[in-house]
Amino acid sequence: MIVQLIAMAMLAVSTSSSRCVLHQPFDSTANATVIDEFRAPACERCAGNRGIEFSLRQGSSLFSASDGVVSFSGRVGQVEYLVIATNFNRRITYGRIESSVVRVGDRVRAGQRVAVSTNSFYFGVREVDGAQVRYVDPNRYLDTSATFAKTVLVRDENAFHGGRSERSSRTALANAC
DSSP states (O other): OOHHHHHHHHHHHHHHGOOOOOOOOSGGGGGEEEEOOOOSSSSSSSSSSSSSEEEEOOOOOEEOOSSSSEEEEETTTTTEEEEHHHTTTTTEEEEEEEEEEETTTOOTTTTOOOEEEEEEEEEEEEETTTTEEEOGGGTTSTTTTTTTTGOOOOETTTBBBBTTEEEEHHHHHHOOO
């Protein structure tokens, strides 16, 4: 009984949002610069920025921020998007991409190459609770101790970047979400 309670407590801690860390969506060679931070809209249809926008090198590889399933890949208006539904009721959105290398229904792993960037890239996180959908600041889940332009990479056998076995150090510190 005590062992079961300890195991349940450990599971609760590992799945809480404070322990959830996303894999960086691009590597240090992308020369990424934040051009527009997250700004929560006052209402569902109000102005704001529901993610983070980056300027980066055109043609940079984009990587899955978490394990999950591709739930959308296609155009909205004239903009190409990719959405990954995670195991923890989050939707990770990649916007203004040049192309996707995965299809709807594909299972992806954190660190897996999923898309190719344009020179402007949108990265957003939505939390889904039943019919409630809430946009959250991606910085809540990204390691803010390292800048996007200078990511420290470490070796890891369980993740890969387009054939390389690397992922950002923050992913090794906590469970993917």
